Amino acid sequence: MENQTEKKKIVFSAIQPSGTITLGNYLGALKNWVKMQDEFNCIFALADLHTITVRQEPAAFRKNICEAYASLLACGIDPEKSPFFIQSHVTTHAQLAWVLNCYTQFGELSRMTQFKDKSAKHADNVNAGLFTYPTLMAADILLYQADMVPVGADQKQHLELARNIAERFNGIYSPTFKVPDPYIAKSGARVMSLQDPLKKMSKSDENANSFVTLLDKPDGIMKKFKRAVTDSEARVAYGEGKDGINNLMSIYATITGKTYEQIEQEFDGKGYGDFKTAVGEAVVEELRPVQERFERYVADKAYMQECYKKSADFAQKLSQRTLDKAMKKIGFVLR
Ligand code: TRP
Numbered sequence: 284m285e286n287q288t289e290k291k292k293i294v295f296s297a298i299q300p301s302g303t304i305t306l307g308n309y310l311g312a313l314k315n316w317v318k319m320q321d322e323f324n325c326i327f328a329l330a331d332l333h334t335i336t337v338r339q340e341p342a343a344f345r346k347n348i349c350e351a352y353a354s355l356l357a358c359g360i361d362p363e364k365s366p367f368f369i370q371s372h373v374t375t376h377a378q379l380a381w382v383l384n385c386y387t388q389f390g391e392l393s394r395m396t397q398f399k400d401k402s403a404k405h406a407d408n409v410n411a412g413l414f415t416y417p418t419l420m421a422a423d424i425l426l427y428q429a430d431m432v433p434v435g436a437d438q439k440q441h442l443e444l445a446r447n448i449a450e451r452f453n454g455i456y457s458p459t460f461k462v463p464d465p466y467i468a469k470s471g472a473r474v475m476s477l478q479d480p481l482k483k484m485s486k487s488d489e490n491a492n493s494f495v496t497l498l499d500k501p502d503g504i505m506k507k508f509k510r511a512v513t514d515s516e517a518r519v520a521y522g523e524g525k526d527g528i529n530n531l532m533s534i535y536a537t538i539t540g541k542t543y544e545q546i547e548q549e550f551d552g553k554g555y556g557d558f559k560t561a562v563g564e565a566v567v568e569e570l571r572p573v574q575e576r577f578e579r580y581v582a583d584k585a586y587m588q589e590c591y592k593k594s595a596d597f598a599q600k601l602s603q604r605t606l607d608k609a610m611k612k613i614g615f616v617l618r
Contacts, residue, residue, distance in 0.1 A: 294319055294466065295429035297328040297370065297420075300344075300351035301337070303496040306566065307474035307484035309358065309573075310537045315433060315468040317359035325365035326427050326598065327355070332370045332377065333420070336413040337405060350577075352587055354497055357576035368594035370423065375602040379422035380415070382609060386452055387418050387444070395440055421445035424463050426602035431466040436473070437483075439465060456612040460605070472537040477511040480526035498574060501567045508563030509556075519550035519558045528555070531562045538565045 296316060298308065319325055331348055339347075348369065360367050370376050392398065392414055402409040412419075420441050424432055425448070434442050442465050449460040476482045478493035488494055492507050499507070513527040521529055521543045532546055541549070550558050580587060607617055 291322070291324045292430040293427055293461075294323040294325045294431050294433065295327075295424050295427045295463075296325075296433050297330040297333075297423055298351070298355070299330045299334045300348040301334050301339075302347055302486050303498060304351065304354050305474075305484055305486050305497070306495040306534070306570075307472075309497055309570075310472045310474050310534065311435060312433065313355065313358045313360075314537070319433070319466075320359075320361060320364045323431070326429070326601075327360055327365055327367040328373075328423060328598070329355070329367075329369045330420075330423065333416060336410065336416050337401070338408055349584075349587070350581065352591060353577055353580035354573075356580045356587070356590065357573045358497075362590040362594050366594035366597045367590065368598045369591050372591065372595035373598045373602060375426055375599065375606045376419065376422050379426055379602075379606050379609065380419040382606075382613070383418040383421050383425075383448055383452075384415055386455075387415075387421075387448055391444060391447070392417060395444070397437065397441070417441045417444050418448070421448045425449055425460040426605045427598075428461040428605060429463045430461060432463050433466040433468060452609070459609050459612055472533045474534060475526065475530040477507055477527075477530070480512060480530045495566065497570060498577065499570075501571075504567050504570070505560070505563040508559045508566065511559055511562075513555050513559075517554055519553065519555070520547050528558075531558065535562045535565055538569045 296312075298304075298312070304313070316325065316327060329348060329351055331344075334344065334347075352367075352369065355367060356362075395417055398414060398416070401413055405413070420438075421444060424442070424445050432442055432445075442463065446462050449462045453459055453462070474484045476484050476488060476490075476493040477495070478488075478490050482488075482493075484494045486494055486496065492510050495504055495507055508531075511527060511531060513531075514525050516525065519528060519532070521532055532543055535541065535546055536543060550561075611617060
């Protein structure tokens with residue numbers, strides 16, 4: 284946290300505490316966040332305010348927040364290097380979100396594909412928060428003057444909107460918000476479902492064999508990989524129409540650092556059974572230390588509290604500057 288004044292680029296990202304974290308979240312996002320901590324001034328948040336756009340059961344929601352916080356620490360997010368706070372602890376997020384709502388058009392929000400998808404999926408609860416979710420996300424990012432935001436494909440449209448909102452506000456008044464760029468990691472996999480490799484791995488999939496979570500036990504992980512859908516060619520090689528094998532190769536490559544050619548050589552003449560076992564074992568070994576650390580952190584509430592409190596204090600102070608700046612330009616009288 285001491286290094287925040289250095290001229291390193293500012294990176295902001297957040298993840299929702301909406302249930303178990305999957306291998307997809309880990310390999311696709313979190314592993315990169317951990318790596319970025321040394322290169323950039325990273326600020327991370329648990330986006331709990333976003334999560335209530337879908338109805339949550341209170342006890343489960345509370346548990347998910349604590350477990351998600353512990354999970355990210357276990358993955359290697361270090362609050363000493365990168366403040367990692369809980370969104371609802373920092374009051375500026377909801378405040379700036381309201382302001383930005385007034386600089387965002389109904390039409391723009393209506394075009395968000397995630398809104399269309401989610402309102403179809405939760406037709407009984409198409410609430411205003413679901414609709415304005417992207418302005419809260421824009422507030423998250425713009426409050427910290429973030430240069431870069433690592434996001435997956437599903438959040439690209441929201442980031443694009445955040446950029447438009449920033450540019451619009453800057454244009455009406457004068458430069459106030461840094462216009463953030465998407466950060467595309469050099470490594471990092473788009474992990475697909477183990478049962479339908481054309482779909483992204485998702486914890487909301489009805490088929491539990493399609494996803495692996497950060498906390499799955501070794502024998503469960505092995506079983507899921509052994510059942511993974513492949514093809515009838517029986518050749519470990521990356522190629523068109525081999526989505527299942529491509530996915531397994533991508534997982535294996537991300538964990539071991541091996542190239543696809545090296546993997547093809549390693550399994551030359553071997554069957555899919557051997558390959559699936561090797562991928563499963565690599566995942567088990569990758570997650571073992573994460574799971575051990577997770578157990579330690581969830582059991583140490585005092586340590587977690589210290590981490591999220593310190594981080595929230597830091598974030599509150601930093602973000603207040605941006606909020607004040609924006610409010611002043613609009614014409615508000617500051618307290
Ligand atoms: N909406 C993001 C998701 O569901 C989480 C998120 C909230 C986020 N605020 C953010 C991501 C700001 C990046 C930047 O994945």
